[in-house]
Amino acid sequence: MLKRLLGPVLKRTDGWVDRLFGSKWNPLYQSGALVVLCLAVMLVTGLYLIFFYRIGAPYESIVRIEGQPWGGRWIRALHRYAADGAVVAAVVHALRMFCQGRSWGPRALAWISGVFLVFLLYVCGLTGYVMVWDTHGQLLATEGARLLDALPLFSEPISRTFAGADPIPSAFFFMNLFLHIAVPVGIVIFLWLHVSRVARPVLLPPRPLLWTTVGLLTGVALVVPAALGPGADLLRLPAEVTLDVFYTFWLPWTRSAAPGVVWLAAGVASAVAVAVPLLTRPQADRRPAPSFASTRLCTGCEQCYTDCPYDAIRMVDREGGREGKVALVNPAACVSCGICAGSCAPMGVGPPGRTGRDQLSRVKEFVQRQPDAGEDIVLVGCGRSAAAAWAGDHGRRFLVSCAGNLHTSVVEYLVRSGARGVLIVACPSRDCWGREGPKWLVERLFHEREAELKARVDRRRVRVAHASSFDRWSLGEAMDEFATELARLDAPVGDDAIEVETECDLAESSTPQDSPLPRPGHTSGP
Amino acid sequence: MSAATRARRSVALVLAIAGVLAMVSLSRLRWRNPDAEAAELRLSWRIPAPSERSCRPPTEAELEGVLPHMRPSEVCTDEAIPYRLTVLLDGDTLRSGPVARAGGRIRAITVYERFVIAPGDHRITVGFAPETASAAEAVAMAMDADVAAAPGDVILVATDDTGRLGLSEGR
Ligand code: HEM
Ligand code: SF4
Ligand code: SF4
Numbered sequence: 001m002l003k004r005l006l007g008p009v010l011k012r013t014d015g016w017v018d019r020l021f022g023s024k025w026n027p028l029y030q031s032g033a034l035v036v037l038c039l040a041v042m043l044v045t046g047l048y049l050i051f052f053y054r055i056g057a058p059y060e061s062i063v064r065i066e067g068q069p070w071g072g073r074w075i076r077a078l079h080r081y082a083a084d085g086a087v088v089a090a091v092v093h094a095l096r097m098f099c100q101g102r103s104w105g106p107r108a109l110a111w112i113s114g115v116f117l118v119f120l121l122y123v124c125g126l127t128g129y130v131m132v133w134d135t136h137g138q139l140l141a142t143e144g145a146r147l148l149d150a151l152p153l154f155s156e157p158i159s160r161t162f163a164g165a166d167p168i169p170s171a172f173f174f175m176n177l178f179l180h181i182a183v184p185v186g187i188v189i190f191l192w193l194h195v196s197r198v199a200r201p202v203l204l205p206p207r208p209l210l211w212t213t214v215g216l217l218t219g220v221a222l223v224v225p226a227a228l229g230p231g232a233d234l235l236r237l238p239a240e241v242t243l244d245v246f247y248t249f250w251l252p253w254t255r256s257a258a259p260g261v262v263w264l265a266a267g268v269a270s271a272v273a274v275a276v277p278l279l280t281r282p283q284a285d286r287r288p289a290p291s292f293a294s295t296r297l298c299t300g301c302e303q304c305y306t307d308c309p310y311d312a313i314r315m316v317d318r319e320g321g322r323e324g325k326v327a328l329v330n331p332a333a334c335v336s337c338g339i340c341a342g343s344c345a346p347m348g349v350g351p352p353g354r355t356g357r358d359q360l361s362r363v364k365e366f367v368q369r370q371p372d373a374g375e376d377i378v379l380v381g382c383g384r385s386a387a388a389a390w391a392g393d394h395g396r397r398f399l400v401s402c403a404g405n406l407h408t409s410v411v412e413y414l415v416r417s418g419a420r421g422v423l424i425v426a427c428p429s430r431d432c433w434g435r436e437g438p439k440w441l442v443e444r445l446f447h448e449r450e451a452e453l454k455a456r457v458d459r460r461r462v463r464v465a466h467a468s469s470f471d472r473w474s475l476g477e478a479m480d481e482f483a484t485e486l487a488r489l490d491a492p493v494g495d496d497a498i499e500v501e502t503e504c505d506l507a508e509s510s511t512p513q514d515s516p517l518p519r520p521g522h523t524s525g526p
Numbered sequence: 527m528s529a530a531t532r533a534r535r536s537v538a539l540v541l542a543i544a545g546v547l548a549m550v551s552l553s554r555l556r557w558r559n560p561d562a563e564a565a566e567l568r569l570s571w572r573i574p575a576p577s578e579r580s581c582r583p584p585t586e587a588e589l590e591g592v593l594p595h596m597r598p599s600e601v602c603t604d605e606a607i608p609y610r611l612t613v614l615l616d617g618d619t620l621r622s623g624p625v626a627r628a629g630g631r632i633r634a635i636t637v638y639e640r641f642v643i644a645p646g647d648h649r650i651t652v653g654f655a656p657e658t659a660s661a662a663e664a665v666a667m668a669m670d671a672d673v674a675a676a677p678g679d680v681i682l683v684a685t686d687d688t689g690r691l692g693l694s695e696g697r
Contacts, residue, residue: 020538022531027542081546084553139559156572157638163570165684165694212539216546224547227554235680235695239562245552252557 003280007099014431015470023428023466023474027213030205030430031093037204037213038086039187045079048072050181055173058133059231066228077221080244083125085217087246090118100433101280105287106197106310106333108277113194115273120187125247127180131173136241138162138232140248143255150259164234197333198435199311289352290334291341293327297348300325303450304340304349309435313340313349337434338405342444345451347407356407356451359400360500363410366398367417377421377483378414380406384433386467386475387425403427403464404437408444408453409500411462418494421461421486425475428466438466460489565675567620567641567650569613571685575627575635576656576664577604607656607664609635614651615643624657645677652683652691667691 017026027034052072054061065072094114097103103111126144130137145159161172195201204210227242243251254262272279281287293304295318304327305313312333315325327349329340334351341350347357376396381387382403390397398414400406403426414422424445426438442464443449453462465478527535581602589597606627613620620641627635637654650673655666669691673681684694 017538020534020541022535081550081553084549088549156634156636160570160572160636160638163568163638163684164680164682165570212542216542220546220550224550224554235682237562237566237678237680238559239678241557241559243555243557245555246549255559255561 003099003101006095010096010099011468011470014468015472018428018468018471019473023431023468023471024206025209026428026430027205027209028092028096029428030209031089031096033202033205034089034209034213035086035093036191037210038082038089039184039191040204041082041214041217042079042086043184045075045082046184048075049079053131053177055170055177058131058173062132062134062228066225073225074218074221077224077226078218080128080226081217081221083121083128084244084246085213086121087118087125090114090121094118098276098280102433104277104281106312106335109197110194111277112274113190115270117187117190117194119270120183120190122247124180124183124187125244127176127183129244129247130176131180132228133173133232134229135232135238136227136229136243136248138234139238139241139251141232142234143251147254147259147262150263162234168234197310199309200436202430288336290331290336291329291338291349291351293329293340294348295319295326297346298326298344299346299348300327301345301450302327303345304343307343307436307440308334308340309337310335335434337437338401339434339437339440341405342407342437342440343451344407347409350405354401354405356409359405359407359410360413363398363413367413370396376419377423377479377486378419379423379425379479380411380414381425382427382437384469385425385427386469386471388469389472390425390475402432402434402437403441404432404434404439406441408451411445412454412457413498413500415457415461415492416495416498418492419461420492421463421482423479423482424462424464425478426464426466428468431468438464461486461492561642562678563645564642565645565677565679565681567613567615567643567675567681567683569611569637569639569652569683571683571691572634572636573665573685573689575633576607578607578658578664579604607658610653610655610657611637611639612651612653613639613641614649615641616649617651625654643675643681645675645679647672647674648681649673650681650683654691665689669693 014026014028017028021027023029049065049072052061052065062076065076067073097107097111097114126140130141130144142159142162145157145162148154149157149159161168195203205213227244229238229240229242232238241251243249291312293313300315300318302315302325305315310333312330312335314328314330316328318324318326327340329349336351338351338354341347341355341359344350344356347355347360349355350358379387379390379397380403381390381397381399383399383401385403387397387399398410400410403424406424411422411424424441426441427433429438432438440449444451445453445462445464446459453459463478463482465475465482467475467478579602581600584598584601588601609625610623611625612622621639625635625637650669650671652667652669654668656664667685667690669683671693673693675681682694683691686692686694
């Protein structure tokens with residue numbers, strides 16, 4: 001329901017933001033990396049602030065920091081705005097993963113650890129606000145104590161600490177500061193867990209985006225100081241409070257609610273968030289089958305093992321006393337992105353029905369169905385890209401599940417069959433469902449990465465465009481530009497009998513229909 | 527970079543700045559706390575938990591198996607004394623009932639109560655005493671005071687250094 005509602009909105013927003021920022025710098029695609037960047041900014045600025053913070057006189061020390069117009073004031077503001085940025089980016093990141101269906105199966109660990117990361121981010125933020133000990137911190141502490149007192153945790157109400165009869169013990173501020181500093185260690189541990197299942201996680205955005213983000217946050221911190229209310233007075237109810245919507249949006253609602261209701265709502269929301277991997281998992285018959293490596297076809301080159309974005313392939317010793325290694329897919333870690341299918345020169349690996357051999361037989365049929373293909377540009381597109389909805393003037397369309405799945409022999413076949421040009425439409429490289437498809441595609445086509453496009457193929461007739469599903473402008477522009485360039489070339493000459501090297505017998509399929517899916521820990525082949 | 531692309535990037539930068547400013551304004555959203563339009567009566571104190579000791583001679587069964595020189599002359603049990611808290615505002619009862627104790631092994635009674643009261647002049651009467659008449663020597667406290675409460679004020683009733691109940695100005 002939420003996915004159906006939000007998915008189209010997200011896709012349209014992606015299209016517009018791509019148009020304005022360029023897909024390479026679209027911050028929406030970098031949301032996970034932007035959270036890490038914000039955390040890094042918080043760490044650096046926090047290290048400065050900690051030198052001036054005093055648990056014996058918390059509010060006074062913050063006032064002193066605010067009194068340093070060239071140091072403390074903007075650093076404190078930057079610390080706070082980076083914390084806000086982290087929440088915004090984390091929410092965008094989580095929503096994207098949800099709407100793109102990247103929340104179940106082998107990604108469940110990333111999802112659940114992500115929920116814990118948000119929880120830790122909140123603990124860090126809330127303790128930070130209490131540290132300031134202005135009226136906002138006071139309200140947060142008293143409301144937090146009221147809610148905690150409803151749980152069977154403490155033998156006596158901790159709310160009494162804030163009754164106002166006695167000064168607040170500095171042990172409280174020490175404890176709060178300790179949590180504020182210790183929780184980031186937990187964040188680092190959970191972040192490690194969060195990306196532990198992905199190969200080569202991208203932890204920081206590309207430099208121009210990184211420095212623009214830091215520059216914007218610093219600029220705004222210089223101009224707009226962080227809010228600081230009057231000092232806490234436990235014998236006065238705070239009248240006007242400056243809330244941070246990203247962290248304390250709940251204060252106006254919970255203050256008039258019974259603690260049981262608040263805990264119930266928080267419990268239900270957390271349970272649903274943690275259960276998303278189960279709730280969003282497709283039914284067994286609709287789940288894409290994991291990849292499968294054929295022991296017969298595998299030459300042990302290790303390319304799929306290197307390329308797999310989810311570290312789902314291991315190289316193991318060949319069975320039967322034979323020398324060498326062979327690829328083995330771990331179905332529990334494989335998301336069925338199909339990127340390994342494009343890695344393998346002998347076309348021995350890939351999800352069932354999507355290996356290089358399967359693609360080659362599909363493209364042969366495609367060419368046979370349209371024998372006078374020479375006039376056209378063939379649009380080879382990822383089903384998640386703008387190619388899926390393309391209805392332009394020129395071009396025939398050959399859809400694949402991901403441009404990173406595409407075996408270069410398919411491109412070779414199309415060019416040699418006489419297509420005027422082959423335009424491959426991939427998703428923006430930081431928004432690939434399989435993470436690294438567009439990156440490997442370009443390297444295979446133009447930078448000799450295995451399984452590379454053979455030298456005999458005229459590369460002037462091959463082009464890659466990046467266009468998200470709603471970005472028909474970029475695709476239109478790429479199409480027109482490519483058509484203009486192709487018009488300068490001679491008319492294509494198709495080969496009569498196209499022989500595409502498969503390095504092994506083409507007749508056999510790497511994933512025969514009758515072969516059972518491999519069980520974890522077993523290598524099986526046709 | 528073409529002129530059109532440059533124009534789009536400029537719009538993007540303006541949008542990014544607007545986005546950051548929007549974020550910052552949400553980070554400093556002023557909110558009027560409706561609670562501060564009223565005043566609060568707050569009670570907060572803690573006393574050592576008094577208990578009542580009752581003793582009786584041991585039964586035959588209890589003495590059985592105990593060495594003669596180890597036999598007690600009486601068997602005693604300590605029973606926590608139940609307390610009642612009464613709070614009146616201008617003669618109207620805000621609360622009158624037993625004070626719950628946290629856990630059996632806690633050697634203290636803690637009172638922490640908050641009441642929303644209308645701003646203005648009030649007479650506050652607080653009574654805190656054992657529920658049973660037999661525990662006459664246990665601590666009993668009472669307080670009666672006139673207060674003027676402005677909106678947002680907290681009228682705090684607490685024990686002072688001598689253990690007497692009274693209005694507290696905070697320390
Ligand atoms: C709050 C701090 C968070 C940080 C710093 C963070 C950061 C990251 C990073 C750097 C990646 C790897 C991106 C890549 O290289 O492809 C990632 C992946 C992922 N994140 Fe987060 N994330 C956070 C929160 C969340 C939340 C709240 C969720 C969802 C509840 C989530 C779900 C995921 C998923 C499912 C992936 C795996 C994507 C895939 O494999 O296709 N993350 N995250
Ligand atoms: S790419 Fe193909 S040949 Fe190379 S290790 Fe993987 S399955 Fe084997
Ligand atoms: S389909 Fe291939 S590349 Fe993708 S996760 Fe599975 S094994 Fe790795």
